[in-house]
Amino acid sequence: MMRSNKKIPSITIIGAGNVGHHMAIAFHQQGIPITQIYSRKKRNAQKLAKLVQAIGVNDLKEISAGQDLYIIAVNDDAIEPVAVTMSQHIQKDALVVHTSGACPSILLKKHFRHFGVFYPLQSFSKDKPVNWRTIPLCIHAKYKRDLSKLDHLAQLLSKQVLRVDDEQRAQLHLAAVFVNNFTNFCYEIGNNILQAKDLPFEILLPLIQQTIDKINAQPEGQKNPSLLQTGPAIRRDQDTINQHLNRLNQQFPQYRELYMEMTKGIQSSKSKNKK
């Protein structure tokens, strides 16, 4: 995690989606030169390129061969085809990384001698500004020199840089789906349930924040959400559970199964803790 004093590399970013967008801007703001931005759509490439004083291209063959670092920030299923085309154009000693949580680095290994991963553990939206200092950056590379290059770059953006191998990163990505996507869906359900009775979603925001504050209040290294569980499931309050299931049956039958699965999960977790 030491900060090295390596020369700042010249970077090309492949992809102008959410991740590519925020990453290009973050590097630019740190004074790290972005040479080119690639996007399938020329307009998108040029729009982002303009923001970071780079050149926008929409043909992978136009990517300049001699960059130090290529960051592939495209959809998971586009990583491989992009890599194939790129490998025919760029120099053999260039470092190529992707930004995906779900894709193994082996996908790049087939095409590049120097490969790695530069994965920000965050969910990006283009129009929402991002505080990179607080985003955990998970890096991985086969060679020490490449890893140290990525480490240096990552530390310019974030105060939390982690060396995470393929197996750990896939695990992290799965956990992220639970705490981000599935949690957000719970919020969506809460919103739908309130709307049905003309109640504003805002009422729930203090409770939502408090759910996290309770975890934040647990000591570092001893955080354990299961110790904070409350509600009818963990109390085994079957009257309230039945009342809720009836209510869902009448208004939102599509959420009934989820309610039961959650309740079952919370209750078996409790019995495990008790053992």
Place this chain on the structure above:
Amino acid sequence: MMRSNKKIPSITIIGAGNVGHHMAIAFHQQGIPITQIYSRKKRNAQKLAKLVQAIGVNDLKEISAGQDLYIIAVNDDAIEPVAVTMSQHIQKDALVVHTSGACPSILLKKHFRHFGVFYPLQSFSKDKPVNWRTIPLCIHAKYKRDLSKLDHLAQLLSKQVLRVDDEQRAQLHLAAVFVNNFTNFCYEIGNNILQAKDLPFEILLPLIQQTIDKINAQPEGQKNPSLLQTGPAIRRDQDTINQHLNRLNQQFPQYRELYMEMTKGIQSSKSKNKK
């Protein structure tokens, strides 16, 4: 929602659990006298009573008859039996409320002429301090005078006081289970998934906070979590979904069903938005 200048009532709190504990302390800190604290366990009653300069009792018959307000803050299934015993001892014109999200006020109506609800929309833990100013307080009463009494009291504690009828409160409670209990269970699963590969739960905290910050950034009155959804489910990225399901199969088969139910829910919500 106007602040009235009614005389401050004398209060007896029935129950020294999480809600009773925090409510007694909050009233005491506001200079509102608590006369008695009841708990089945004498030790608990006396412990809390000492904190708020009240008298602790463990027999409902010892509750003094002439108080202005009785707050029943016991488990849902104990509300009715407590009310039955109380109704034989206290004066007919006393106001009796419970603090439950799930119980209808009709439960008290059978036993008291003046009944109501004083429901804080928050999940309490005894050892965690509470910021009452930010907790939505949902009040309900049949008579205007009672409602105004509760409104006055509630506004001493919270800046968000809402008049919420039985039907709305039950709906609110169901929504709270989704955004609090079920979300916390998602955090618990995230924690278990990381622990299995020696990764610290702390890595997920920025992502967890960001999930809420995105909602906070939406304009007041237009908050809609479904517009913020990201991840493999909404992208219909079946490769990643299958990879996650395999991973769960191998390590946490008990979460597989929940993953599928969540994914299905997110995907049908999307297709609904698209229509």
